[in-house]
Amino acid sequence: MSDFLQFEDVSKHYGAVKAVDHVSLSVKQGEFFSLLGPSGCGKTTLLRILAGFEQPDTGRVLLGGEDVTDLPPYERKVNTIFQSYALFPHLSVWDNIAFGLKVAKRPKKEIQSEVEAMLALIQMEDQAWKKPDQISGGQKQRVAIARALVNKPRVLLLDEPLAALDLKLRQRMLIELDLIHDEVGITFLYVTHDQGEAMSLSDRIAVMQAGKIEQLGTPAEIYEAPRSSFVAAFIGDTNFFDGVVAEPLEKHTVLDGFLSVAVDRDYSRLKIEDFPDLECFNDKQIRQGEHVFLSIRPEKFRISREKPEGRPHLNILEGGVEDVIYLGSQTKYWVRVGDYRISVIRQHSRYLLDEKPIRWNERVWLSWHADDGFMLEKYSEQDEALLQPPPEEVGETSEPGAGAS
Amino acid sequence: MKAGARTRLAEWLVTLPSFVWLGVLFLVPTVLVFAITFKPATPFGGIGEGWTLDTLRTLGNPNYPAILWRTIRLSMLATGGCILLATPMAYYMARAGAAWRRWLLLLVVLPFWTSSLVRIFAWKVLLHPEGMLKQALVWLGLAGPDAMLLYNENAVLLVMVYTELPFAILPIYAAAEKFDFRLIEAAKDLGASSFRAFRSVFLPGIRVGLLTAFLMVFIPSLGSYVIPDIVGGPTSEMVGNKIAQRTFVDRNLPHAAGLSAILAVAVLAPLLAIASLRRRESPRDALREEGV
Numbered sequence: 155m156s157d158f159l160q161f162e163d164v165s166k167h168y169g170a171v172k173a174v175d176h177v178s179l180s181v182k183q184g185e186f187f188s189l190l191g192p193s194g195c196g197k198t199t200l201l202r203i204l205a206g207f208e209q210p211d212t213g214r215v216l217l218g219g220e221d222v223t224d225l226p227p228y229e230r231k232v233n234t235i236f237q238s239y240a241l242f243p244h245l246s247v248w249d250n251i252a253f254g255l256k257v258a259k260r261p262k263k264e265i266q267s268e269v270e271a272m273l274a275l276i277q278m279e280d281q282a283w284k285k286p287d288q289i290s291g292g293q294k295q296r297v298a299i300a301r302a303l304v305n306k307p308r309v310l311l312l313d314e315p316l317a318a319l320d321l322k323l324r325q326r327m328l329i330e331l332d333l334i335h336d337e338v339g340i341t342f343l344y345v346t347h348d349q350g351e352a353m354s355l356s357d358r359i360a361v362m363q364a365g366k367i368e369q370l371g372t373p374a375e376i377y378e379a380p381r382s383s384f385v386a387a388f389i390g391d392t393n394f395f396d397g398v399v400a401e402p403l404e405k406h407t408v409l410d411g412f413l414s415v416a417v418d419r420d421y422s423r424l425k426i427e428d429f430p431d432l433e434c435f436n437d438k439q440i441r442q443g444e445h446v447f448l449s450i451r452p453e454k455f456r457i458s459r460e461k462p463e464g465r466p467h468l469n470i471l472e473g474g475v476e477d478v479i480y481l482g483s484q485t486k487y488w489v490r491v492g493d494y495r496i497s498v499i500r501q502h503s504r505y506l507l508d509e510k511p512i513r514w515n516e517r518v519w520l521s522w523h524a525d526d527g528f529m530l531e532k533y534s535e536q537d538e539a540l541l542q543p544p545p546e547e548v549g550e551t552s553e554p555g556a557g558a559s
Numbered sequence: 560m561k562a563g564a565r566t567r568l569a570e571w572l573v574t575l576p577s578f579v580w581l582g583v584l585f586l587v588p589t590v591l592v593f594a595i596t597f598k599p600a601t602p603f604g605g606i607g608e609g610w611t612l613d614t615l616r617t618l619g620n621p622n623y624p625a626i627l628w629r630t631i632r633l634s635m636l637a638t639g640g641c642i643l644l645a646t647p648m649a650y651y652m653a654r655a656g657a658a659w660r661r662w663l664l665l666l667v668v669l670p671f672w673t674s675s676l677v678r679i680f681a682w683k684v685l686l687h688p689e690g691m692l693k694q695a696l697v698w699l700g701l702a703g704p705d706a707m708l709l710y711n712e713n714a715v716l717l718v719m720v721y722t723e724l725p726f727a728i729l730p731i732y733a734a735a736e737k738f739d740f741r742l743i744e745a746a747k748d749l750g751a752s753s754f755r756a757f758r759s760v761f762l763p764g765i766r767v768g769l770l771t772a773f774l775m776v777f778i779p780s781l782g783s784y785v786i787p788d789i790v791g792g793p794t795s796e797m798v799g800n801k802i803a804q805r806t807f808v809d810r811n812l813p814h815a816a817g818l819s820a821i822l823a824v825a826v827l828a829p830l831l832a833i834a835s836l837r838r839r840e841s842p843r844d845a846l847r848e849e850g851v
Contacts, residue, residue: 207744227747240745244763253759254749305749 604810734768
């Protein structure tokens with residue numbers, strides 16, 4: 155079960171470009187699995203290798219324990235939903251859906267009933283005889299899904315299927331895709347550059363970058379515990395602080411009435427220029443003296459006018475509010491601390507009844523628990539080109555995290 | 560309403576030159592050709608007074624059905640051969656890289672730089688019993704020393720295909736170039752073999768190009784007379800040869816006009832058939848506008 159679909163050490167080069175670089179990956183049966191990454195990260199190539207449109211240079215692809223690496227596309231029990239839908243323009247909706255069954259020479263009666271069942275699933279029974287250019291984008295999308303699903307593929311491949319739709323339709327199709335996945339129980343392999351789509355649909359996500367898998371996990375794992383600065387910045391919004399790892403914390407425990415002091419390897423002190431020493435969760439056992447990025451998500455901060463009481467593992471910073479954006483369900487603050495403009499999101503429950511709302515130019519206190527900050531290796535130059543720097547101006551639209559927060 | 564009337568007037572004014580052109584240079588001559596069929600011939604190659612059905616009677620020449628059938632058959636075969644050769648070529652050209660594609664296009668139109676008469680005559684040299692092609696085939700053992708490559712139907716067909724091929728490649732290529740080749744991938748993804756994808760997705764996708772190619776090759780082929788005249792023999796005469804013979808040798812214009820009329824009907828029949836097919840499709844187009 156656990157090794158239903160496997161990529162084993164798969165590589166693919168285009169000239170000097172490594173599109174896919176020794177990727178190993180396994181997908182469970184029935185899983186909604188996403189390949190997420192910026193354009194050019196190799197996610198589509200990986201999908202095309204599974205579909206059979208590309209041959210890997212090395213490695214193999216196993217489907218249900220069977221090696222399918224050398225099979226042509228038409229002999230694989232996988233079907234693809236293309237970004238452009240690729241509906242056959244000369245065929246009606248009905249004939250588009252029936253195409254795979256006709257090619258497989260299934261009996262006429264069976265084709266009839268299967269196609270009708272699919273039309274019912276996508277709720278387009280009354281549009282069956284229209285041609286693709288007579289139906290809307292969302293309907294085309296649904297026909298493409300039906301055309302693939304009617305063949306009962308073992309894996310359904312979706313190549314940025316929502317990219318061509320407008321926002322409202324995208325949100326609706328997102329829900330429909332989720333419902334269809336629940337209904338048919340087929341393994342979905344979903345390729346996207348939109349972290350919002352991947353987050354809301356997937357059981358597991360593989361974040362890809364430069365042909366490699368950067369991190370693999372559930373949406374929550376990836377969002378809450380990013381393993382690299384690339385993942386932290388690509389998935390959701392975050393604040394990066396440039397720091398140097400200092401000594402580990404001491405653990406004070408009372409044992410048989412005696413106070414014992416031990417080195418706590420889980421937490422380290424972190425030195426950041428102009429900041430007081432911070433305490434930080436050190437899950438990756440980063441050694442003392444290493445330069446790291448401390449990543450803290452905007453919603454992990456607590457912002458208050460009064461200085462919070464000190465508690466173990468609580469970090470406290472003082473800063474000035476530079477900008478405030480009221481977003482309805484939450485408010486976004488930009489707080490200046492030293493060289494950093496820190497983005498903070500605060501969910502408010504009783505905005506007007508609460509204490510007087512924080513305004514700009516006020517002195518505030520930011521606090522967060524050591525567990526909510528992650529020390530990550532600094533990202534490479536290549537990553538830097540892919541990621542925008544934290545916005546300098548209020549209202550800048552290039553916020554990679556808008557979809558997930 | 561007034562604005563609508565003015566627009567209609569403007570449309571008429573714009574289309575008028577084409578109508579005049581078609582009327583004077585196409586419709587009137589065609590009617591004249593049909594009319595001359597019913598005029599008597601004069602011994603000096605002119606057209607006499609009055610009306611007669613004499614020509615119609617002589618058109619019942621027992622040789623003519625065979626010649627007409629041969630004309631249609633050779634034209635169909637040449638058209639089929641051209642489309643059969645042009646389709647894979649156009650597919651390949653559409654998939655080729657931009658630079659290579661330009662060279663291939665140049666190669667396709669290159670023959671037009673030489674007079675077609677010269678090119679047809681060149682075939683006579685090639686196919687001649689002493690010619691290179693014949694000698695090569697004999698040397699390879701593919702043809703007997705007495706085999707005749709020239710002056711028969713096969714030679715006519717071969718040269719017709721050769722001459723008309725660019726007229727088939729160009730429209731099919733124009734259609735193939737616009738074809739979305741991702742559809743081939745989609746078909747294969749749905750279980751279709753390469754051939755099935757080609758047949759069920761590519762061919763329907765370029766059907767307008769195929770139709771144009773059919774007309775562009777079939778119609779000129781029906782009227783061809785230079786090719787059978789040069790590389791054909793007495794057993795491969797086509798209607799065009801007979802028309803030329805009646806005009807230049809027998810000086811019997813009404814008879815030539817009668818043959819032309821028969822040929823014109825042979826050309827118009829497929830055109831009208833296609834037009835009516837198109838008309839049958841048009842209600843769906845009306846529905847399409849509603850759907851959008």
